[in-house]
Amino acid sequence: MDNIAGKKSSLTWAVHISVAVLVVLWLLPTVGLFVSSFRTGDQIATSGWWKSLTTQQRQNPAIRLSGDEVEQDGLFVIEGQLFDASGAEVQRWGTSSRDTEAYAPGEIAELSKGRTVTVDAAGAFRFTSEASQEGKRLPRVFTTAVSPPEFTTDNYNSMLFDEDNSESMARAFFNTLTVTIPATIIPILIAAFAAYALAWMEFPARALLIAFVVALLVVPLQLALIPLLKLHLAIGIGKGYLGVWLAHTGFGLPLAIYLLRNYMVGLPHDIIENARVDGATEFQIFTKIILPLSFPALASFAIFQFLWTWNDLLVAKVFLIDATGQTTVMTNQIVELLGTRGGNWEILATAAFVSIAVPLAVFFAMQKYLVRGLLAGSVK
Structure with missing residues (x-):
């Protein structure tokens, strides 16, 4: 009788506790980073952030x-x-x-x-x-x-208003935006067309292409870095923004196509057929019907891609090589701080927290579309 529709499960409390535990586990590192950004170097070296309110x-x-x-x-x-x-x-x-x-x-x-x-x-x-x-x-x-407990804003003053630090972090911030925005938009545009074709257009070997896209999801990123870099250098697009845009596009396309295709398949079939009967072309159906209805899935992938490219260090290290530091992204700038400042962990904690401000803003602004996009196609 516990499985009767409309009756709450007796294990609801376990679900709530599990969700609460997961939320706490995800929040603890961020809270620790935030607290550490207001502590002095001596305090960080001698005690954990959870002791910041004690003597x-x-x-x-x-x-x-x-x-x-x-x-x-x-x-x-x-x-x-x-x-x-x-x-x-x-x-x-x-x-x-x-x-x-x-x-x-x-x-x-x-x-x-x-x-x-x-x-x-x-x-x-x-x-x-x-x-x-x-x-x-x-x-x-x-x-x-x-x-006694001590907190200071000197870390933020040093990071944001000190001439040397602020200049390098500001340059890294805009460099990261230069990498992240195109690397998010380009795969969405390509994947949207490919997903529509795989979902609603009939052509030979369509099932094989879908299987190929799913297989690409398990290809390790590190496996393709060196061959792809050699290709970029051979055609003259290595060590620049174009190369890193295309690298992020290639690595993000399998998930984008898979996610968008699953969502588009779940759209009402009658809408597409009625549009074709009325004389609409495939491009018109795609731009005026499919894209507006697929916005939750598009936003869901945009969140993932933005977070991945913003926090990326490996791809930037490989495809955005610059000895002068003019194209250094924020993740690499934080690594440089670690190398030049040694044990100044308070500055590193502040720089890391500053770097996650934009991803947090993007996530909270678009989180309502995340679950809707991820659950696309799971229920008919």
């Missing part, structure tokens, strides 16, 4: 004491601040790498030759010596400190 404890690297020497009561004194982190509180400190937590804040460390060091909880130090330390190497101090 952070970290072992600071060795800090060499420095400052102006002043003579007080027969002693030579140097005072200063170990670090600039506002609100940070020293828990333990030491003067040797073998025991970095030897002293509590306020305790005095007795060093050789009549020298002493003390560090308070705020990170202020006082170094004293019986002899002048001018020109001499002062001792190092290791600290274990805790600091």
